[in-house]
Every structure is written in C-alpha cells, then in structure tokens.
Amino acid sequence: MSDGSRAAQAHAGARVPGAPPRRTAVVVGGGLAGVTAALALADAGVDVTLVEGRPRLGGLAFSFQRGELTVDNGQHVYLRCCTAYRWFLDRIEGVALAPLQARLDVPVVDVAKPEGRRLGRLRRDPLPVPLHLGRSLATYPHLSLSERAAVGRAALALKGLDLTDPALDAQDFGSWLAAHGQSPRAVEALWDLVGVATLNAVAGDASLGLAAMVFKTGLLSDPGAADIGWAAVPLGELHDRLARKALDSAGVRTELRTRVTSILHNENGGWSVQVPGETLRADAVVLAVPQRETHDLLPPGALDAPGRLLEIGTAPILNVHVVYDRKVLARPFLAALGTRVQWVFDRTDASGLREGQYLAVSQSAARDDIDEPVAVLRERYLPELERLIPGTRGAVVKDFFVTRERTATFAPTPGVGRLRPGARTKAPGLYLAGAWTATGWPATMESAVRSGVSAADAALSALGRPRPARLFAFEEAA
Structure with missing residues (x-):
C-alpha cells in the first residue's frame, strides 16, 4: 500500500x-x-x-510497455452521451486527457470500388435531432439515393421503439433492419459501421434491444450525443x-x-x-x-x-499495431469499408513514439482472426492498410504486433438481457x-x-x- x-x-x-x-x-x-x-x-x-x-x-482497458512505446491493449473510445464515464474522468481529474470532438466527424473510406478509394463523412450539423445528421446522410457517398431514404425511414422506426419492452431483447437487429428495408450494403456501410464498434457484434448476431439502445441514445437523442472522445495519453x-x-x-x-x-x-x-x-x-x-x-x-x-x-457468452477484440518509419496518415482516425480493416487510429503521440507513425487497427467481433499467428495477420493486414492508406505504400514497417482480448466483452446476442x-x-x-x-x-x-x-x-x-x-x-x- x-x-x-x-x-x-x-x-x-x-x-x-x-x-x-x-x-x-x-x-x-x-x-x-x-x-x-x-x-x-x-x-x-x-x-x-x-x-x-x-x-x-483498469481491467481490460490498460497499457503496457513495448520497448520505448507505451501501448494500449486496445483502442477505447467514448461518446458525449456516456455521462457516467465522463463523470468518472472528472472524478479522477482526467477530463483534459481524454477530450471529446467539438462535433461528430467520422471519415469513412471505401476501397471496394474498382475506381479506387472513396472518402465519405458522417458528421453532424448544429441542428436539432434528427436534422443534425440530415445533410450528412443526404450526401453520404457510400449509399445510393434510395438506400439513404430507406435509412431515414428505419431511423424513425428505431426512434419509436420502447427500450423497456423485453420483446426487443429476443429479436436480432439484422432481421429487424431487413424487415425495415435495409439492404446488405446499408447494413455494412452504416449500421454495422457503428454497431460493430459499440456492440462487438454484427447486426445479425446482436440483440435488437441493445442495438436500439445504442442508436437511440447515440444518434437520436441529442445532437451532440455521438461526439467521440478518446484518450490522448x-x-x-x-x-x-x-x-x-x-x-x-x-x-x-x-x-x-x-x-x-x-x-x-x-x-x-x-x-x-x-x-x-x-x-x-x-x-x-x-x-x-x-x-x-x-x-x-x-x-x-x-x-x-x-x-x-x-x-x-463472450466476444473477442483484436488490435493490430503497426509502426511505420514515416507519417502515413494525416487524420487522427478513420473508419473503413470494402476491407477487413474496421477502424484505424493514430497513437503516435500517446505512445511516446519520437520518429515515424504508430497506427492501431481496432477489430471488433474478430472471431476469424483472434487465434491466427502474428505472421498470418501481418500478411493479411499490411496489404489491406496499403489499399486503405496510400501513404503506407513504400513506407517501412518498423514493428508489427497484435494484442488479443479473447473475452473482451459479453456477447450481445438476442436473449442476453434475461441473463444479466x-x-x-x-x-x-x-x-x-x-x-x-x-x-x-x-x-x-x-x-x-x-x-x-x-x-x-x-x-x-x-x-x-x-x-x-x-x-x-x-x-x-x-
């Protein structure tokens, strides 16, 4: 003591x-x-x-030393609507060390198109709900015009769900989305983009009750609810x-x-x-x-x-850590489509790296990768990062390692609510x-x-x- x-x-x-x-x-x-x-x-x-x-x-949100690097076992973020965690930061005098975005802004890069990578953004305007996301959705390039309209209708239906209804826990989110006109592309490019990162499960494996809670609270409650924060240390x-x-x-x-x-x-x-x-x-x-x-x-x-x-049940999260000999990404983070890569964060300053750039790739619902050898993951992820981030092409990889949390979260499967x-x-x-x-x-x-x-x-x-x-x-x- x-x-x-x-x-x-x-x-x-x-x-x-x-x-x-x-x-x-x-x-x-x-x-x-x-x-x-x-x-x-x-x-x-x-x-x-x-x-x-x-x-x-710190439990499963901790750091460790790897040579001169201070490494987080995984990338953790929170939202402005996370009022309890924000209280916790205040209680330990850490608010300034984990700042929030002034306004939600998520770069989303799609590399699936034959014509090459395409950048879109999910960001909010200073307008009341649901108009705060209206312009972003209307111009979101990763969905067709009809898919964007269908997303708006589904969002309104989601907003009308009663989170206290126990029947929601027994249904899966993917089936609900399909029944409300959501195409596989819309699920991939929007619903799972957010849902996998927050639920640690794809829509078809997630409880409708938990998914509805995430989207209603984060995107449909207050204009600033989904502004993202993460530790700068x-x-x-x-x-x-x-x-x-x-x-x-x-x-x-x-x-x-x-x-x-x-x-x-x-x-x-x-x-x-x-x-x-x-x-x-x-x-x-x-x-x-x-x-x-x-x-x-x-x-x-x-x-x-x-x-x-x-x-x-439990669900795994894999984090892939790559240190390059030069700066390869100008943004603090981005989300990805058309690739197995989900989210990429720049952890250079937080880790104490003095030269080059350190990127952390956060992979939720990672059952297919969680037990693969490091050499296999290196062959699997480095080419994907080259497709996603042009600056990595020609850059020297100075270090590549992974962290695995096989039981990172409870599995948010339908019916889990009655077990908690x-x-x-x-x-x-x-x-x-x-x-x-x-x-x-x-x-x-x-x-x-x-x-x-x-x-x-x-x-x-x-x-x-x-x-x-x-x-x-x-x-x-x-």
Missing part, C-alpha cells in the same frame, strides 16, 4: 467519541466498475478495501495512475496482486473475504469481476439461477458490478462505470449512508 493510502486509512480509521461505528466494504476487482464502486463508497464515508489480482488497475495514465491517486485520496486501501479465494457470509450478518494470508471483514462486498469469476465466488443462494451467468443480473443479490450486503450486469448498455466503459454506481448505490442504501451528491451528478447530464 502506498504511503498516501496508509495516511488516508489512518485518518479514515479515526473515531469520534460517541459516534456510530464506521461501515466497511470490500470491492473485489479493480477495473472501471470496481474503482467506481470503491470511490463512491469511500466518498460516502465507508471504509473501503479494493482487491485486484493484477499488478495494476496511454489508458494506464487514466485508469491506473490517476485512478489509484483518486483512491488513495479517498482513503481506499488498494491491494494489487491479491486474489480472493472465497467469500463467506458470517452469522453476525457481515462478510469474510479470504485472500492469501488475510481475512478481510466487511459489512458489504461488491463483486466487480467477470461473470465466470463471479459465478465461482458467489455463496450459495446469492442468485436464484447462478448458472445463467455461465450462459452469458442487477446489482443486488439475495444475500444481504453482497452486490454485483461489471459491464456485463444489467445496466441497459452494451459492454462499454460507460456500462462498467454505471454498474459500479448501481452497486455502490444499493450498498449505501442498505448501510444507511447518504448518496454522495457528486456521484450522481452524471444523472442530471443524461
């Missing part, structure tokens, strides 16, 4: 004569969900211990260093490289959390770990059907958090933070502690 954390714990442990005993909590898992829950509980005056098995915080700077600093300042005891082996409910109503060499005792426990690990740690009777957690548990369990004082829980969002950083808020809120209610006002400020911005 850091000196700052020890000092804060000493302060937190001070007792005022005659005051009621302070409440205690253990948070298991140091991803965004766990860090959020720990901060929220500590801000409400609860003594919190956060336990994380890895040597760092390594993710570890935000989700590890700044998060740990915020935890220390809040008085949270943070234990890294520490695995929880069991969680037991005591006869006195409290909890015993067993870690190597120590038993942590607490009034409340938040499990903020993946669904399978949660299943293994749950005490008997905590959920009516714990086996449902194992039915929640809420924050509360049937065991008093035990709560669940994680992007896979019932937040209403797909597996995003936003969903992770919202789950941590929900778990903390439930715990504080049971512990008789008031909700910290600043924790729920994001609800007012939603």
Whole structure:
C-alpha cells in the first residue's frame, strides 16, 4: 500500500467519541466498475478495501510497455452521451486527457470500388435531432439515393421503439433492419459501421434491444450525443495512475496482486473475504469481476439461477499495431469499408513514439482472426492498410504486433438481457458490478462505470449512508 493510502486509512480509521461505528466494504476487482464502486463508497464515508489480482488497475482497458512505446491493449473510445464515464474522468481529474470532438466527424473510406478509394463523412450539423445528421446522410457517398431514404425511414422506426419492452431483447437487429428495408450494403456501410464498434457484434448476431439502445441514445437523442472522445495519453495514465491517486485520496486501501479465494457470509450478518494470508471483514462486498469469476465466488443462494451467468457468452477484440518509419496518415482516425480493416487510429503521440507513425487497427467481433499467428495477420493486414492508406505504400514497417482480448466483452446476442443480473443479490450486503450486469448498455466503459454506481448505490442504501451528491451528478447530464 502506498504511503498516501496508509495516511488516508489512518485518518479514515479515526473515531469520534460517541459516534456510530464506521461501515466497511470490500470491492473485489479493480477495473472501471470496481474503482467506481470503491470511490463512491469511500466518498460516502465507508471504509473501503479494493482487491485486484493484477499488478495494476483498469481491467481490460490498460497499457503496457513495448520497448520505448507505451501501448494500449486496445483502442477505447467514448461518446458525449456516456455521462457516467465522463463523470468518472472528472472524478479522477482526467477530463483534459481524454477530450471529446467539438462535433461528430467520422471519415469513412471505401476501397471496394474498382475506381479506387472513396472518402465519405458522417458528421453532424448544429441542428436539432434528427436534422443534425440530415445533410450528412443526404450526401453520404457510400449509399445510393434510395438506400439513404430507406435509412431515414428505419431511423424513425428505431426512434419509436420502447427500450423497456423485453420483446426487443429476443429479436436480432439484422432481421429487424431487413424487415425495415435495409439492404446488405446499408447494413455494412452504416449500421454495422457503428454497431460493430459499440456492440462487438454484427447486426445479425446482436440483440435488437441493445442495438436500439445504442442508436437511440447515440444518434437520436441529442445532437451532440455521438461526439467521440478518446484518450490522448496511454489508458494506464487514466485508469491506473490517476485512478489509484483518486483512491488513495479517498482513503481506499488498494491491494494489487491479491486474489480472493472465497467469500463467506458470517452469522453476525457481515462478510469474510479470504485472500492469501488475510481475512478481510466487511459489512458489504461488491463483486466487480467477470461473470465466470463471479459465478465461482458467489455463496450459495446469492442468485436464484447462478448458472445463467455461465450462459452469458463472450466476444473477442483484436488490435493490430503497426509502426511505420514515416507519417502515413494525416487524420487522427478513420473508419473503413470494402476491407477487413474496421477502424484505424493514430497513437503516435500517446505512445511516446519520437520518429515515424504508430497506427492501431481496432477489430471488433474478430472471431476469424483472434487465434491466427502474428505472421498470418501481418500478411493479411499490411496489404489491406496499403489499399486503405496510400501513404503506407513504400513506407517501412518498423514493428508489427497484435494484442488479443479473447473475452473482451459479453456477447450481445438476442436473449442476453434475461441473463444479466442487477446489482443486488439475495444475500444481504453482497452486490454485483461489471459491464456485463444489467445496466441497459452494451459492454462499454460507460456500462462498467454505471454498474459500479448501481452497486455502490444499493450498498449505501442498505448501510444507511447518504448518496454522495457528486456521484450522481452524471444523472442530471443524461
């Protein structure tokens, strides 16, 4: 434990004569969900211990060193409508390090046409919904005039869906799009362009409920809802260093490289959390770990059907990292059509690269590539990047490597909604958090933070502690 954390714990442990005993909590898992829950509980005056098995915080949104490069395991973005994650950035004093676009603007390059690459843009105007995207859609060169008109009709139908209707979860988005006049080209060039990146699934494999939530919230709720933000620094700077600093300042005891082996409910109503060499005792426990690990740690009777957690599938994300000897891309990022490449981001400055350019290729729903050898992926992706980005032709590839997250997200398949548990369990004082829980969002950083808020809120209610006002400020911005 850091000196700052020890000092804060000493302060937190001070007792005022005659005051009621302070409440205690253990948070298991140091991803965004766990860090959020720990901060929220500590801000409400609860003594919190956060336990994380890895040597760092951040979960699946982290950085590592590769020679002189600081590399993110994957490219993560958020939108202006992600009010909980924006609150999180503010809470850890990281807002300036992950700026938002002033206005949505996505370059989309199609390389499928015989006449060569063609650039289109998805961007918004300062007009009310849905007129804010009207001009962009009307001039989008990757769809025919009739396809653009059909997209507009489908968007209006999507806007009319009731997200609270459980029947939406049982349907797949692809079938709904086909029934509403969307051609395969429209699905590829628009719906999947956005949906694959946010849902980690193509339309035919995604729940209509989750897809409708993404498009209604991101594109059809507020003109600026879909403005894109991403970290201008390594993710570890935000989700590890700044998060740990915020935890220390809040008085949270943070234990890294520490695995929880069991969680037991005591006869006195409290909890015993067993870690190597120590038993942590607490009034409340938040499990903020993946669904399978949660299943293994749950005490008997905590959920009516714990086996449902194992039915929640997972979906992979592959990231291809290429370092060139020169600048090959002038834009900060682009999306691609007519190629297996999905999204390309310039990570040169964030990585600390001094010469050349470092591009990260983010590949969601990557089941076909996730287990391929690096040599195969090199032969597969470098020619595609040459088709997509003319500047790469003739440039020397100084480094090529991949990062793989085989269980990056839960699979947003039809029916997954009934499998996702809420924050509360049937065991008093035990709560669940994680992007896979019932937040209403797909597996995003936003969903992770919202789950941590929900778990903390439930715990504080049971512990008789008031909700910290600043924790729920994001609800007012939603």
